[in-house]
């Protein structure tokens with residue numbers, strides 16, 4: 001079967017209701033004109049916030065859509081205050097491992113220009129609090145803190161660090 005382009009896939013998406021307790025939904029790519037429906041194009045999704053975060057994942061042929069966990073989402077993250085001497089690709093890779101799983105590093109990170117921050121595209125586990133900073137030990141034994149800024153972050157709680165609710169609705173304060 002020929003691989004359709006993204007616009008064809010999106011044009012053929014349908015939405016199926018799942019248990020509504022956690023705003024779950026399931027998208028299915030069903031093209032009626034295909035004699036055989038290729039299940040590799042099925043996607044499953046979860047609406048995390050009412051304000052712009054929909055986690056989607058392609059369903060593998062051996063996965064049960066009822067048990068697939070939708071806790072991983074990709075974000076561009078800025079790394080600020082990286083000390084001189086730590087501005088290396090290997091250090092940025094180590095920091096990415098702390099944040100999640102590296103998808104891509106910004107091509108401009110190490111292009112020879114002086115940077116105030118570095119950018120990485122990382123797959124983050126959003127069921128856990130977002131990481132705000134990381135401690136690095138310098139050669140002289142002193143500690144340095146690098147800070148993280150997430151780009152295009154949806155509704156987020158500054159109290160517990162979880163995406164999906166604001167400070168006023170935090171379960172920790174209710």
Ligand SMILES: [Zn+2]
Pocket residue numbers: 157158159160161162165166167169170171172
């Ligand atoms: Zn909270």
